[in-house]
Amino acid sequence: MTHPAALEALRAAIAEPPIEYRPELRWWLAEGLHTDATIRREIAAAHRLGFGGMEFLAMPEENIDEARYGWGSEEWTHDSHTIVAETTARGMSFSFTSGTNWSNANLPTITPDDPAASQELDVEYEPVRERRVGLLPRIDLGADRGEGGLPGSRVTPKRQHLVAVVAAAVTDSGPTASGLSTPASDGAATLAGADGAAGTTTVQALTPVIDVGTLTDLTPLVTGDEGAEALDWSAPDARDWRLFVFWMHGTGQTASPSASVNYTVNYLDRDGVDAVIDYWREVVLTDALKADIARNPRAQMYMDSLELNTWGEGGMFWGRCVAEEFRARRGYDITPWLPLLVRSAPLMAVSTRYRFEPDAAHAIEVAKVRHDYVATLTDLYIEHMLQPFADFLHEQGIALRAEISYGLPFELTRPGVAVDGIETESLEFGSQIDAYRLMAGPAHLLGKQYSSETGATTRNHMLPHRFYDQIINTQLAAGITKTVLHGWSSPAGAEGSTEWPGHEGMLPMFSERFDTRQPAAEFYPLWNRAVGRVQQVLRRGRPRIDVGILRTDHFTDNSSGMMFYDGERRIPDEVAYGRMWMRNRQNHWWRDLGMQDAGWGYEFFDGSLLLRDDVVFADGVVQPDGPGYQALIVYQEALDADVAARLLEWARAGLRVLIVNGASELKRLETGEYFYYGAAAARTPGLDGRDAELAATMAALKVLPSVAEVDEPARAVEALRALGLIGYHEFAVPNQNVLAYERIDGDLTHVYVYHFLYETGQDTDVELRLPGVGTAYQLDQWSGRFHELGAARREEIGADRSEVTVVPLRLAPGEAAVITLDSSAGYSLGESATAPAIVAELSDWDITVESWDAGEAQLIEEDRGLGYATREVLPTTAVTRLRANGTALAPWKDLDGVGPEVSGVGEYRTTVRLDVVPDGRLVLDLGDVCGGLGSVSINGGAPIGFDTSAPRVDVTGLLRTGSNDVVVRVSSSLSNRLKARGYYERIPDVSALLSGLPYRPHHVPVRDYGLTGPVRLLVEN
Incomplete structure (x- = not known):
């Protein structure tokens, strides 16, 4: 077939997709323990298997000396330099990994009391009846508050600084005001049940209520020097008054493994990023390392989840600039409102619950203040952390890729302006298309690379490769075009804690490994080439997205993929991912499926991004050189007045705008909470006094011919078609x-x-x-x-x-x-x-299974002349060939001579005789391969890979008249072998641990493996 020039050029470009389009890897190193030989062997293996790069970090390793091998040690620095040099020499990318739980994002040069360390706003309460005199109550910094929900430990800070004293009359018990929403909508929407129906549900039935009219800032009345602050104050009436005394102190959060104590840095004050930059400039970036970075055009810094903890009762992230920046940006003083910002937020921001609620008359006003606080935090995260860090990295030739806003009360899309690549992950979002759409908007609107950490589940070594292919397919459908597999670890690890199939890295209970311990590794070169081709095609040109949905959320549920329970019953990941939520046709954020079923593309972003100078409306679409949105949807109750004005300006020039009332969206999946929105754009989100201005703008907008309004999302497609929208596809x-x-x-x-x-x-x-x-x-x-x-x-x-x-x-x-x-x-x-015609059915097979099990472990020693030797244990795999007693296809567990304890690679041989090779496209349809990666070889030719869901191989031109030899190889996971060895009995179910449930191991069934067919040779015309 002769292709036109454009297609022929594309075919030539993807024939062997360049390395930058191949999937990359997260590599969990055993701190700095790995020998140079191990590091070189692992990078060479990853390159040989077709992976495009290594994102590396230090994981805690048992039975080693962290002072010698932890982050910051000579060994870790040496290993880092070796990784950079070895990946660069092979044309692979490398990524330094940062983030709160990875030591190299944190510093040994600070203490919790330094401004550069993470700070929180804590609170002490004091009831006041009539008059109180004397010293203010202080935080007991050494109090035991139990373990936090995130990894890492806490070192007690020594200092606390008075920030404010506020008094208010409090009703000690009463319902949350009118069931009004808490975090996910920043207030003023009604909290709905799991079905999203209208109604009210009280979040906390007995949350104390503050009479907002009584909030009184007493800070100017405080006397005494630091450390001896006192207050003389009398309550104005006989009600129950409470004194709120706010202190700032370090969180004391640390990260390990490190050679010394490493403290979490401040993400709000410039002190934090300045300290990080100083440390990297003066300590990490040696001349030799900078030279290697300069040789690698894809050097990256990857910022992982922002897993920051607060410790105290206040639950608020803070910094010495926060109050001043709040006043400058929002136009009023945050101090009197602080009692209504006090919160608990275990693990992730979506879990936020305010400890006090306002009286019903002030509910909207307080919702606006709460929005302004988290909006300010987002501003500071962008301007005081991300942007200066990116600028510094760019000076060093390093790009910044980040899971922006993950875990903290930051808006999810706005920080995309400050990074080079926007990253999501499959674990915390449960591989849901609507979740991936949340950050597709800023990625496409701003022209950023959109990537994902892919493959983390709580079911390592258990699931067929098809499960992970489906995650990647879902991500590609959302516009993610860079897969970073989670992950890779060397089989070699420390003595005493490493056993077959190898060093775990990311804990044996958490995340899959796409390394040489997998029977599927034989087929990774074919698979990486295939994924690379698709990613290369889908990075070409520009995206075409029909609809942009304006959405602001500072408390996005990005833990929706981690908790799978039906009461006390654990729902396996493969069931939740494969049968629930989107696979049960239930999306989370834009819940109506009309646009999806029409084939239209749509995605979300904060409306403020439309105010940027580099975002334009032209040729009837938003960002014609980018996603080219043909229409924008407004559905949340809060809309910024300036954004509304921009919509009005563009709608007058022809932009289609759809206003949707009566929508609902996910608040928190774990608790079955959704939000219901009454009227869209009914108020501004913050306490800016611009509600009337917004109302006037919306009134002017609604009368324009390019604008429509509907009262339910189910009418969105109809309304958009009435405005003339025809999908790009x-x-x-x-x-x-x-x-x-x-x-x-x-x-x-x-x-x-x-x-x-x-x-x-x-x-x-x-x-x-x-x-x-x-x-x-x-x-x-x-x-x-x-x-x-x-x-x-x-x-x-x-x-x-x-x-x-x-x-x-x-x-x-x-x-x-x-x-x-x-x-x-x-x-x-x-x-x-025409329907494919069956040329032949292949049913008589010679079946051999290469059974994998533990072999003899090897000892690796390295002496670099530093006065000690480093020792690693390298488990090896013993392979036994098992011949099946029979020629019919069946799962290995049912084959006589193989059985239910076997994992590995099956080889299937047969011969097909053709009197005539038919004209047309010839396809070998394998039927069912139980989700395993594999290959097909015809007449001794090169192996060809296949799709694990639709295992069909184009064999056109490979067959001949007469006898044709066919060899099919199919891999399995290690699950059946590890089950037989008792591996899973020793590993707790991490989801149960995170949910606070008693210890329980995974329930692991015996799984079907192998080629089960039917296998048919087809001709297609």
Whole structure:
């Protein structure tokens, strides 16, 4: 087949996808224990297996000396330099890893009492009846408050600084005011039950209520020097008054492993980032390291989840600049409002519960103040941490990639302006498409690389590779085009704590490993090449997204993927991911599925991003050189007045705007809480006095011809179509099984389509409608070839009779495809599609299984002349070949001669005889491979990989008349072997631990492995 020039150039580009498009790895090192030989061996192996880069960090390792091997030690520094040099020499990327729980984000040069260390605002209470005289109550800094929900320990600070004293009349017991919402909407929405129906639910039935009119700032009345602060004050009446005494002190949070104590830095005051920059400039970035960085065009700093803890009763992150910055940015003093900001927030910001609520008459006002506080924190995180850190890194030739805002009460999308790459992760979002859409907006709007930490679950070594393929497919459908696998660890580790299948790194109960211990590793080169091809295609040109949804949330539930319980019953990850939520057709944030079923693309972002100078409306769309949103949706009750004014300005120039009342969205999945919004854009989010201005703007907006308003999300598609919106791509008939994502690449249009109901669906037929006329092709990601889709046809749609190309597809559950329309090729009228014909059924097999088990461990020693020797244990794998007694296909556990204890790689051999090689496209359909990676080889040729959900291999041109040898190899997980060895009996279920439940091991069934067929040779026309 001769392809047009544009498609031929693409085919040549992806024939061997460059290394920058391949999946990368998170590497959990055993602190600085690894020998140089181990480091070089692991990087060489990762490169040989086709991975594109290594993101490395130090994990705690038992039975070693942290003073010798922890972060900051000579050994860790030496290993870091070795990794940088070895990856750079191979053209791989490397990433330093930072984040609150990784030591290199924290510092040994500070103490909890330094301004550069993380600070919190704590509170002491004192009841007041009539008059109180004397010293103010202080925080007991050494009090035992139990263990926090996050890793790391706490070192007690020594100093506390008085910030404010506020008095208020308090009702000691009473309901939360009118059931008004807490964090996720920043107030004023009604909290709904799990079904999202309208109604009210009290979050805390007996939360004390403050009479807001009595809030009194007594700070100017405080006397005495620091350390002896006193107050003489009399309550004005006989009600129950309470004194709130606010002190700032260090959180004392530390990170390990490190050679010395490393303290969490301050993310709000400039002191924190300045201390980090100074340390890296003076200690870490040696001349030799800088030289290696200069040779690597993909050197990165990766900022992981912001797993910051507060310790005290106040629960607020603070800094010495916060009050001043709040006044400058919000126009009023935060001090009198502090009692209504006091909170508890275990583990993640979404768990925030305010300890006091306002009287009903002031509920909206207090919601606005709470919004202003967290909006200010977001500002400071961007301006005082991310931007100066990025500027410093850029000077060193290092890009900044970050899981922005993760875990803290920061808005999720605004910080995207300060980083080079925006990262999400599959674990905390449970691989939900709506969650990935949350940060797709800023990534596409701002032109940032969108990537994901992929593969972390609580079921390591248990699940088939297909499970992880489905995570990647979901992410690609949301516009994520860089996969960072979570993760890799060397099998070698410390003596006394390392056993087969190897050193765990990220704890044996947490996250998968995509390294050489996996039987699937044999097939990683094929798989990485295939994923790399798709990622390369989907990074070309620019995205095309139909609808942008304005959404502000400082308390996003990014722990929705971690807790899987039905009462006390643990729901396995594979069941939750494969059968619940989106796979049960239930999205979390934009809950109506009409746009999704139409095939339209949509994503979320904070409306303030529209105010940036580099975000424009032109040619009828927002950001024409980016996502090109054809319409914007407003659905939350709060909308910034300046954003509304921008919408009005653009709507007058033709922008489509849809105002949606009556929407609901997820607040917190673990507790089944949702929010219901009455009228969209009914108020401003903050206490800015601009509600009337907003109302006037919205009134002017609603009368414009390009604006519509509906009273339920289910009418959104109808309303947008009435405004003239036709999707960049859409389905000719709504389809409930398929997601789609588009890129415009000159004369080429690429659409990624994915049948996401991989456990709950059947084969689906979908007709993809693409604007314009051209020839449609489908990419075979395993070979790099494009084959023409002859059944595509031309149609005219709409009042203007626009021409479109309609591409019919059939997708199996979990199957994904890349469709490319070449508009430079003109329209090729193909023949009508016919069902594939069966040429032969392959049913008589010679079956051998290479059974993996523990082999003899090796001892590795290294003496670098420093006065000691480093020792590692390297477990090895023993492989035993088991011949099945029979020729029929069945799972290994049911094969005589193999059995239920076996994990490894199965090899299946047969011969197919052809009297004539049929014309047309020949496909070997393997039927079912139990989700395992594998390969097919025909007549001794190079192995070809296959999709774990739709294992079909294009064998056109590989068959001959007469006898043809066919070899199929299929891998398994290690689950059955490890179950037989009792491995899982010793590993606690981490989800139970995080949920505060008693110790329990995983329940691990015996799993089906291998090729089960039916295997058929098909001819397609």
